[in-house]
């Protein structure tokens with residue numbers, strides 16, 4: 001194992017920190033920033049019929065969400081530093097040579113990581129809602145009752161550590177290629193942005209199909225921000241169904257929010273004003 005005094009090793013750790021922080025910043029700006037601009041700035045009236053109803057947000061919400069998201073990015077950078085240390089020390093199962101396991105395992109590792117993360121997220125999320133932990137860990141994220149994509153990384157630093165924890169859990173448990181890990185992290189952020197989108201994008205046929213038993217929606221996570229005590233899952237609706245924690249009105253709300261087509265011929269077709277910000 002390299003020593004702490006090895007200059008190359010220290011450079012690799014510093015590189016991991018800056019790469020991790022910068023990559024998360026890029027993701028936030030391009031994915032969350034684009035979704036926010038399109039849905040909340042360009043098309044709010046056109047998409048008013050798809051707006052997930054909720055408490056109007058205060059104008060200060062965006063500034064708070066962005067500030068906490070920045071602090072989360074440094075914590076994610078520090079987590080990558082710790083992961084690179086563990087990888088170089090030979091403690092993890094991550095592999096670098098793609099040919100070691102080939103395409104079959106590379107593709108299979110993606111859904112396995114998603115299921116593992118969904119389980120991690122559901123149970124840590126429920127734990128952080130415990131009255132003894134909520135204030136210290138999770139209250140910051142719930143300050144945004146009416147979330148937007150900018151809320152996606154808005155965590156208290158303690159919660160950011162918990163959220164980042166899935167990275168070390170995966171590389172200790174699973175042999176994953178670093179490129180598969182990169183794809184997984186991008187999928188998880190896309191899901192996170194969708195959960196906080198504020199507008200329901202699924203077609204109505206989805207809601208009538210059994211797929212609704214499997215995949216989570218914007219309505220699902222938005223309802224969590226409104227009501228606190230239901231809908232804890234991330235990608236899949238499986239843990240919430242198994243544990244009986246889906247909101248009793250979830251399916252009714254989902255059917256209502258997807259009733260009209262996403263982009264109706266006339267902007268007035270779905271009704272609504274598109275205004276959701278309080279003074």
Ligand SMILES: [Zn+2]
Pocket residue numbers: 141147151196221225
């Ligand atoms: Zn949230």
Ligand SMILES: [Zn+2]
Pocket residue numbers: 125129138142224228
């Ligand atoms: Zn919560």
